[in-house]
Amino acid sequence: MTLTWTDDEVLLDVRDDGVGFEVDAERASTSFGLRGMRQRAGRVAGRLDVESEPGGGTAVSLQVPAVGAAPGDAPVLPAPSTPADPPPAPTRDPQESPA
Numbered sequence: 001m002t003l004t005w006t007d008d009e010v011l012l013d014v015r016d017d018g019v020g021f022e023v024d025a026e027r028a029s030t031s032f033g034l035r036g037m038r039q040r041a042g043r044v045a046g047r048l049d050v051e052s053e054p055g056g057g058t059a060v061s062l063q064v065p066a067v068g069a070a071p072g073d074a075p076v077l078p079a080p081s082t083p084a085d086p087p088p089a090p091t092r093d094p095q096e097s098p099a
Contacts, residue, residue, distance in 0.1 A: 010064050017057040
């Protein structure tokens with residue numbers, strides 16, 4: 001997986017060496033996988049390309065315009081989120097017998 005960016009665009013490439021599939025094969029009308037990803041990319045003026053073949057792995061490339069930065073500015077990435085505090089340990093009713 002690679003993530004690269006320029007002043008104008010952000011590129012995400014994901015590749016695997018899995019079983020692959022026929023990209024042009026007809027999909028069920030209830031399938032939202034590739035179609036949904038392409039629609040979402042299009043909504044932000046992007047493009048999603050998929051290359052795959054049975055037995056040959058898959059490559060998915062997403063290209064979207066960079067937004068929110070002036071030309072020449074370094075991209076600003078959000079600070080890493082900190083994990084939420086773990087939930088408190090369960091308490092046992094002192095009236096209960098041990099399990």
